[in-house]
Amino acid sequence: MTKRAYNFNAGPAALPLEVLQQAQEEFVDYKGAGMSLMEMSHRSKLFEGVNDEAEQLLRELLQIPDSYSVMLLQGGASTQFAMVPLNFLQQGLVGAYVNSGSWAKKAIKEAKLIGETAIAATSEGSRFTRMPSLEEIVLPDNAAYLHLTSNETIEGTQLPFFPDTGEVPLIADMSSDIMSRPLDMSRFGMIYAGAQKNLGPSGATIVIARNDLIAGSPAALPTMFRYDTHAKSKSLYNTPPSFAVYMIGLVLKWLKGKGGLAAVEQTNRDKAALIYDAIDQSGGFYSGVADTGSRSLMNITFRLQSDELDKEFVRQSEAEGFVGLKGHRDVGGLRASAYNAVPLESCKALAEFMTEFQRKNG
Incomplete structure (x- = not known):
C-alpha cells in the first residue's frame, strides 16, 4: 500500500484508515445488493438502516436524550448560521452571540440579516487569541438564545467549559470539535457541526x-429551512447526502470501538501535548498563537x-510527507489540525520534525 501522508488538513480532514478500507470493500456491492450504496x-x-444506525450511534456516543431530535442535513454548518435565527429569532427578541473569532463573526453576520443581535461577549480586543471567559458573558433580558463557537479552527482556540444560560437556549457551532470529548447535552438547546473535520x-x-x-419553527418559513421538517421526516424529507451519511456511520462505529468519547478525549490530549510541548520547549523558536488557557486540542496554531521561516518550515515538512501545516490564508502562520482520526504516530512524527527543524535552523 502507498505510504499514508501525515495529514494535518483543517477540513476536509483525515479519516480513519480502517473506515476508508471498509468503504472501499463495500463501495461496488453494498451488503450483497449488487450495487453501490x-x-x-x-x-x-x-x-434507511444506514440512516437509522448513524442516528443511534450519535445518540449512544453523545448520550442524547429522547427529548432531542438528530438531523443529518446538507448545506454545511454555514447554512446553520442563517437557519438558527430564521427558526428561533422571533420579533421582539435578540440573538445573543459570543464573538470569539472568524467563524463566530460569520454566524453574527448572517444573523444580522434576519433580526436583532447582541454581542454577549467578545475577545476581539485580544485579537481572538483567547476565548471569552464565562464571567464575561452578559445576556440581554430578551435573548432568544446564546450562540457560541466551541472551537475556532482558524485561530486555534477552544472553549474549555460551557456557560449555564438558564432558561435561554444555548446553541453551539461544534464543527471542529464535535465527538472529540464527552458533552452534557442537557446544557444545550441545540448543537450543529459540519461533518468534514x-x-x-x-x-x-x-x-x-x-x-x-x-416545534416553534415559524409557519411562514420555506419548508427546507424549517427544523421540524427534517425532524419529522428523520432527515429523509428530500434526497440526503447518502454516501456521507454512510461514512459518518462508519466513523461513529470506529469511535465506539476506540472506547467512546472519554477515551477519545484522552488520546486527543496526548496528541496535542506532543506538539504543544515542542512549541513550549523551543525557547521561543516556535511561539503558540492561542493563550494557554484557550488552546485548542484540535487546531494547534x-x-x-x-x-x-514559516514558508521554509512548510516546504521542508511537505518534502517529509506532512500535509496541511500552512496556516489559514486570513491569518498566516502554521497550523496542525489533530482531529480524532489523526493518529498519535503522526503527532509524534510532527513533534520530532519540529525539533529537528529547530536544530537545523535555530
Whole structure:
C-alpha cells in the first residue's frame, strides 16, 4: 500500500484508515445488493438502516436524550448560521452571540440579516487569541438564545467549559470539535457541526436540537429551512447526502470501538501535548498563537520568527510527507489540525520534525 501522508488538513480532514478500507470493500456491492450504496434509493430499507444506525450511534456516543431530535442535513454548518435565527429569532427578541473569532463573526453576520443581535461577549480586543471567559458573558433580558463557537479552527482556540444560560437556549457551532470529548447535552438547546473535520467526509451537517425548540419553527418559513421538517421526516424529507451519511456511520462505529468519547478525549490530549510541548520547549523558536488557557486540542496554531521561516518550515515538512501545516490564508502562520482520526504516530512524527527543524535552523 502507498505510504499514508501525515495529514494535518483543517477540513476536509483525515479519516480513519480502517473506515476508508471498509468503504472501499463495500463501495461496488453494498451488503450483497449488487450495487453501490451511492446508487440506491434513499427510500430503500438498506439505506434507511444506514440512516437509522448513524442516528443511534450519535445518540449512544453523545448520550442524547429522547427529548432531542438528530438531523443529518446538507448545506454545511454555514447554512446553520442563517437557519438558527430564521427558526428561533422571533420579533421582539435578540440573538445573543459570543464573538470569539472568524467563524463566530460569520454566524453574527448572517444573523444580522434576519433580526436583532447582541454581542454577549467578545475577545476581539485580544485579537481572538483567547476565548471569552464565562464571567464575561452578559445576556440581554430578551435573548432568544446564546450562540457560541466551541472551537475556532482558524485561530486555534477552544472553549474549555460551557456557560449555564438558564432558561435561554444555548446553541453551539461544534464543527471542529464535535465527538472529540464527552458533552452534557442537557446544557444545550441545540448543537450543529459540519461533518468534514471529525465525523466523516464533506456533504453532511449534524444538527441535534431540543424538540420543544424546533416545534416553534415559524409557519411562514420555506419548508427546507424549517427544523421540524427534517425532524419529522428523520432527515429523509428530500434526497440526503447518502454516501456521507454512510461514512459518518462508519466513523461513529470506529469511535465506539476506540472506547467512546472519554477515551477519545484522552488520546486527543496526548496528541496535542506532543506538539504543544515542542512549541513550549523551543525557547521561543516556535511561539503558540492561542493563550494557554484557550488552546485548542484540535487546531494547534503557531509561528516561527519570520514569514520566511514559516514558508521554509512548510516546504521542508511537505518534502517529509506532512500535509496541511500552512496556516489559514486570513491569518498566516502554521497550523496542525489533530482531529480524532489523526493518529498519535503522526503527532509524534510532527513533534520530532519540529525539533529537528529547530536544530537545523535555530
